[in-house]
Ligand code: HDD
């Protein structure tokens with residue numbers, strides 16, 4: 001049984017991590033494509049249209065990957081988490097089905113039109129289809145986060161005698177206090193990813209002295225979007241999420257912040273340190289006193305519950321992973337603000353395009369927003385453990401009763417092999433597109 | 444309410460098989476009949492421009508099934524674990540085959556993705572037919588052995604096959620001679636459907652040849668249909684009872700046979716959408732007749748210990764179903780609207796359409 005659970009979790013974690021590489025760019029990039037298209041309509045300067053079309057190509061490849069890795073996600077609720085699906089289908093089935101009906105249809109119907117319909121329908125309509133693609137992808141984020149929010153903080157339900165969860169208040173699914181902050185944070189995070197991608201391609205062109213016009217445009221747009229989104233990711237959205245965790249999942253909060261012992265007179269914030277699970281303390285700690293209490297409750301001396309306050313069964317199962325994920329995310333977030341601030345400053349002073357070291361940094365920054373996004377999700381998902389539905393349903397009680405661990409291991413290995421291939425193809429194709437560069441259209 | 448959602452989901456599945464069916468079919472035709480590079484390209488394009496928005500019907504049907512009949516969703520998806528995951532992999536290969544073939548101009552690159560598209564289309568058509576076969580045949584719910592359930596009564600697990608390949612044993616596998624027959628019917632039907640689509644949407648040089656192929660396939664389909672009715676009676680002896688009880692259900696088989704008969708006579712008609720209409724009728728009639736023969740069961744139990752899964756014992760609370768019907772209707776209207784806009788803007792032959800690469 002334990003083995004079975006382990007492979008099921010590993011397969012879910014692997015496939016969702018891989019899936020999430022793609023939607024984050026889809027959601028962020030669709031916003032930036034709409035922006036380029038809008039600039040083109042306003043200024044009539046063709047380079048904006050070229051930029052929109054260039055990113056559309058990258059978007060299309062990325063989208064395909066998102067779709068083919070997304071379908072396995074939906075299936076897996078039934079294949080690997082049958083018990084969970086059976087018990088909670090009345091509730092999370094709602095949001096998942098709405099996602100299909102309202103967002104995937106919108107997105108995929110208009111994407112094809114956006115890609116090849118420019119000549120057919122004129123610029124205004126073309127802009128509109130682009131906007132609908134953007135809307136569809138953000139709606140998809142909204143519904144999936146509503147699903148996740150219910151698992152993190154269940155609302156609007158009732159548990160029947162046979163253990164089934166049934167929906168009693170539909171509107172509460174969307175009024176869930178967990179949802180809005182998580183959605184905003186997550187969407188801004190996807191804008192971080194996309195603006196870093198745009199800026200990085202720009203830096204590459206400028207450094208290579210190729211497609212320089214476009215390079216400068218991409219850099220400028222990427223840095224401006226990057227600066228704004230990096231600021232928003234920390235405050236107010238990140239901060240708001242942290243407060244929510246402290247309020248609704250205090251045990252996860254203690255674990256992610258690395259607080260082993262309750263501090264009565266105000267908690268310190270840990271900058272560096274390695275959780276030592278044997279001695280229940282942080283090794284090599286560097287911390288600043290009282291800051292955490294202030295950040296969480298605007299009160300320097302407020303008590304924060306440490307892990308010692310909770311029973312072992314209530315604590316997240318993998319505390320070090322949770323702690324590191326959180327610190328990597330926040331650490332990267334801080335670094336992003338620093339770098340984007342610097343880049344923004346030089347952009348303003350009109351020097352950015354000549355400062356090579358900074359351009360190199362921007363070019364190689366691309367993997368890091370992905371890492372921050374994925375570790376961010378690890379914080380959410382590991383923090384929820386050992387529950388599948390927080391406080392109610394244990395992860396172990398959600399798995400499929402009839403699928404043996406051998407079968408899960410087999411399919412897991414299959415997914416790993418297949419996704420390696422997909423990843424490789426993705427890189428080759430995106431690399432090719434970047435190498436070819438935007439096509440200049442004579443109008 | 445249950446019947447409402449059951450019908451909506453069935454409708455979505457039928458639309459999925461009609462829409463994605465033509466690009467599965469295009470894949471099968473592509474695999475066997477497309478020889479010149481020009482034809483390969485156009486046929487791939489006639490599928491490539493549409494597959495994504497067609498596949499959403501499956502995703503949405505899955506989501507709604509999850510919502511409305513979670514116990515069924517849980518039971519079937521975990522019970523058919525292996526074939527479903529294999530279907531997922533095939534969907535991946537099909538999609539990337541279509542999307543990536545024209546990214547590089549090397550012949551070898553294109554050949555790889557053409558095969559990937561063609562073979563996975565073929566196998567998917569086969570698997571979908573097999574899936575339908577499994578549903579009508581029923582499974583050993585609860586894994587009953589000597590009168591004792593190994594699992595809770597609505598769960599089961601099926602291996603891909605057992606060595607006898609017979610649907611009549613106590614523990615049939617996913618693949619047996621009955622389900623294979625249904626699988627082959629699905630392949631033939633979708634091949635006809637795909638040929639119709641290619642004739643409608645392209646000017647490829649094999650269109651004339653395809654019309655002959657279509658005729659032969661229609662003959663094969665007619666024979667297979669008769670054959671399958673016989674074996675159907677062996678596997679599920681009382682499958683006609685529902686039609687006797689509720690004569691109006693005969694509408695569905697009539698749709699099916701109208702389609703098949705229509706296909707015999709399409710050679711003379713000039714309008715290229717008419718054949719496609721008939722093959723769509725075959726698909727719609729075939730699926731709906733199979734479902735109607737079981738109703739209200741959705742997964743018959745092959746043992747006498749555990750009762751069959753029906754739309755009533757797998758569903759959720761009535762509040763959940765009724766709120767869902769509000770957004771469901773709104774969503775349905777939107778979806779139909781998108782479909783019309785899409786096919787309007789992309790009407791006509793695809794040969795000259797720009798694929799955006
Ligand atoms: C570019 C990516 C990125 C960056 C730089 C940050 N985050 Fe984040 N964070 C995410 C990407 C992300 C995410 C992937 O989008 C998550 C996962 C779930 C969610 O809704 O958003 C998330 C979740 C998440 C959570 C919720 C954890 C849970 O649900 O248990 C908290 C408390 C924070 N973040 C806090 C922060 C703070 C204080 C940051 C300071 C800079 C920060 N994040 C930067």
Ligand code: HEM
Pocket residue numbers: 009010012013016017018020081144145147148151373374377378381382385387388395
């Ligand atoms: C919003 C949609 C999501 C839903 C509904 C969801 C749901 C689930 C479920 C059902 C599991 C399996 C049970 C468990 O182990 O707890 C799980 C585990 C996990 N998910 Fe998510 N997930 C979502 C998003 C994500 C994303 C985007 C990521 C990462 C990029 C992620 C990372 C993980 C990880 C790492 C696990 C394994 C955790 C563990 O087993 O300890 N999740 N999630």
Ligand code: HEM
Pocket residue numbers: 016019020022023024026027062063065066067068069070071072073074075104107108137138140141144145186498499502
């Ligand atoms: C377990 C959780 C998840 C499931 C079941 C799931 C399911 C799916 C499915 C079925 C698709 C393909 C849709 C199509 O056919 O067009 C898809 C794509 C997509 N998903 Fe997920 N997904 C999950 C997690 C996430 C998360 C966490 C996000 C973002 C917050 C997300 C955002 C998207 C977006 C924007 C798309 C559009 C395709 C793309 O560009 O990648 N998904 N997802």
